[in-house]
Amino acid sequence: MKYELILKNISRFINLNQEEQDLYISLFTEKKIKKKDFLLRQGEIARHDYFITKGCLKVYNIDTKGSEHISMFAVKDWWSGDMASFITQQPANYFIQALEESEVLQISKENFDLLFERIPKFERFYRILYQRSLVTYIQRSDQNISFSAEDRYLNFIKKYPSLLNRISQKNIAAYLGVTPEFLSLLRKKMASM
Amino acid sequence: MKYELILKNISRFINLNQEEQDLYISLFTEKKIKKKDFLLRQGEIARHDYFITKGCLKVYNIDTKGSEHISMFAVKDWWSGDMASFITQQPANYFIQALEESEVLQISKENFDLLFERIPKFERFYRILYQRSLVTYIQRSDQNISFSAEDRYLNFIKKYPSLLNRISQKNIAAYLGVTPEFLSLLRKKMASM
DNA sequence: AGAGAAAAATAATGTACATTAAGAAATTAC
DNA sequence: GTAATTTCTTAATGTACATTATTTTTCTCT
Numbered sequence: 001m002k003y004e005l006i007l008k009n010i011s012r013f014i015n016l017n018q019e020e021q022d023l024y025i026s027l028f029t030e031k032k033i034k035k036k037d038f039l040l041r042q043g044e045i046a047r048h049d050y051f052i053t054k055g056c057l058k059v060y061n062i063d064t065k066g067s068e069h070i071s072m073f074a075v076k077d078w079w080s081g082d083m084a085s086f087i088t089q090q091p092a093n094y095f096i097q098a099l100e101e102s103e104v105l106q107i108s109k110e111n112f113d114l115l116f117e118r119i120p121k122f123e124r125f126y127r128i129l130y131q132r133s134l135v136t137y138i139q140r141s142d143q144n145i146s147f148s149a150e151d152r153y154l155n156f157i158k159k160y161p162s163l164l165n166r167i168s169q170k171n172i173a174a175y176l177g178v179t180p181e182f183l184s185l186l187r188k189k190m191a192s193m
Numbered sequence: 194m195k196y197e198l199i200l201k202n203i204s205r206f207i208n209l210n211q212e213e214q215d216l217y218i219s220l221f222t223e224k225k226i227k228k229k230d231f232l233l234r235q236g237e238i239a240r241h242d243y244f245i246t247k248g249c250l251k252v253y254n255i256d257t258k259g260s261e262h263i264s265m266f267a268v269k270d271w272w273s274g275d276m277a278s279f280i281t282q283q284p285a286n287y288f289i290q291a292l293e294e295s296e297v298l299q300i301s302k303e304n305f306d307l308l309f310e311r312i313p314k315f316e317r318f319y320r321i322l323y324q325r326s327l328v329t330y331i332q333r334s335d336q337n338i339s340f341s342a343e344d345r346y347l348n349f350i351k352k353y354p355s356l357l358n359r360i361s362q363k364n365i366a367a368y369l370g371v372t373p374e375f376l377s378l379l380r381k382k383m384a385s386m
Numbered sequence: 387a388g389a390g391a392a393a394a395a396t397a398a399t400g401t402a403c404a405t406t407a408a409g410a411a412a413t414t415a416c
Numbered sequence: 417g418t419a420a421t422t423t424c425t426t427a428a429t430g431t432a433c434a435t436t437a438t439t440t441t442t443c444t445c446t
Contacts, residue, residue: 061335069339071331084328093332116317123316124309130323135277137327138264139286141334142254145370146262149403170423177338182403184425342433363393375433377395 002030006051006105009077013128014121023118027111031104033057039096039104046085046092048106052078055102056163058171061094070175073099073163079129080104086112099167149178150186195223199244199298202270206321207314216311220304224297226250232289232297239278239285241299245271248295249356251364254287263368266292266356272322273297279305292360342371343379 003025010016016024033039033055040046042061052074059080060070071094074080085092086109107115115122143152153176157164164172173183196218203209209217226232226248233239235254245267252273253263264287267273278285279302300308308315336345346369350357357365366376 063339067339069335071335083324083331087324087328120313120317123313123320127316127320127323130320130327131276131280134323134327134330135280137330137334138276141330141337142262142264144334144337146256146260168423179404180424181405181426185403188425361393371432372434373394374396374435378433381395 002053003028003105005053005077009051010125014125016119016121020119020121024115027115028105028107031106033098033102033104035098035101037098039098040082040085040092041095042093043091044085045089046082048108049081049083049086049112050074050079050096050104050106052076052080053103053105055098055100056166057096057098057102057104058167058175059094059096060174068174069177070171073160073167073175075160075162099171144177149176149182150190152176153183153186153190195246196221196298198246198270202244203318207318209312209314213312213314217308220308221298221300224299226291226295226297228291228294230291232291233275233278233285234288235286236284237278238282239275241301242274242276242279242305243267243272243289243297243299245269245273246296246298248291248293249359250289250291250295250297251368252287252289253367261367262370263364266353266360266364266368268353268355292364337370342369342375343383345369346376346379346383 006028007016007021007025010024028051031039039048039050039057054076057074057080058070059072059074059082060068062068072080074096080096082092082094082096084090085094089109143155147155153172156172156176169183169187170180173180176183178186199218199221200209200214203217221244224232232241232243232250247269250267250273251263252265252267252275253261255261265273267289273289275285275287275289277283278287282302336348340348346365349365349369362376362380363373366373369376371379
């Protein structure tokens with residue numbers, strides 16, 4: 001069944017009875033996205049938060065010089081969205097674009113707010129989810145500043161082993177924060193060792 | 194009264210009655226730290242989480258090459274700690290050291306767990322607190338990879354205006370991820386414009 | 387207040403990565 | 417299935433920042 005994956009994801013941190021499960025699922029709608037289509041663009045308001053059930057998307061922004069920086073890749077069983085924009089309902093800083101034909105479950109801001117009213121247990125779920133994400137992002141923010149491109153590439157491979165041969169080097173470079181030219185050079189150098 | 198600050202901090206997101214306030218405060222103990230003393234060292238288990246009521250501390254790690262990288266400065270009215278170690282009770286990656294004579298309120302892991310049992314509202318408090326921190330760290334992790342040292346310096350001044358003349362350039366450099374020599378050069382260059 | 391230690395400034399040289407440009411290989415589109 | 421686009425590779429040159437070393441300034445301790 002379609003909602004198994006999201007219910008299993010939730011059950012990592014909280015238990016829901018049947019009634020709660022039904023209510024929870026009723027707050028989501030399904031959405032299919034074709035390759036290269038956008039869930040969100042910089043400047044729009046993020047009306048939804050997303051749970052990925054199939055495919056792969058990238059969350060990125062374009063800086064003042066026009067370069068693209070990928071903040072995360074969202075794959076099956078991951079949550080994604082522009083949290084700042086979703087929470088504050090201010091214009092988004094990020095684009096979310098499908099790298100493959102993908103499927104997501106989306107929840108609107110209204111339903112997200114409703115969720116906490118109806119099933120307060122979800123405060124706990126998100127407390128723990130955010131706590132874990134925080135640990136990851138604190139680490140990543142430290143690593144981005146102190147690790148070489150080669151170290152970050154090795155980390156990328158560890159973190160997203162399934163993506164290495166699934167997405168373009170151009171996108172990997174944009175995630176690492178280097179030019180595609182330099183990544184190409186790096187890989188050549190690493191292969192020769 | 195000593196606990197006004199922390200109660201006011203909490204009240205940003207949840208309301209506590211008198212009884213809850215008393216219980217909450219009973220879970221903390223006060224601690225004074227002399228300049229240069231440590232609340233935590235890399236390799237130790239983080240037994241406490243901290244709320245700063247006075248002074249200034251730095252949270253940093255030492256990488257494999259021996260360089261120091263400052264992850265955050267903790268000042269009055271901020272929360273601090275090594276979250277990964279505190280939650281998992283595994284060895285810490287971070288040092289927490291006082292840059293000035295400081296005072297904190299500390300809560301133990303046991304009391305932190307107890308808090309959620311006794312006053313479930315705190316799930317909500319931390320859900321919102323972590324949500325906000327996440328937005329900050331996602332931004333910072335993106336900026337660390339795409340911004341120049343000069344941009345990051347300007348951001349530092351915006352984020353910590355009170356610290357600019359309070360802490361050494363050496364520490365600012367370790368926060369920015371550059372050498373003190375380069376920061377000195379940067380400042381000279383920026384002053385002459 | 388004065389000695390010693392730590393921080394900051396300056397400068398020379400080195401390195402990781404960017405930029406630009408051009409050709410080769412792989413994808414996409416009709 | 418071939419043209420058109422996009423991606424990848426390679427190479428030359430440029431730049432932001434690191435490293436090392438020396439001197440000057442500021443802070444710390446008793």
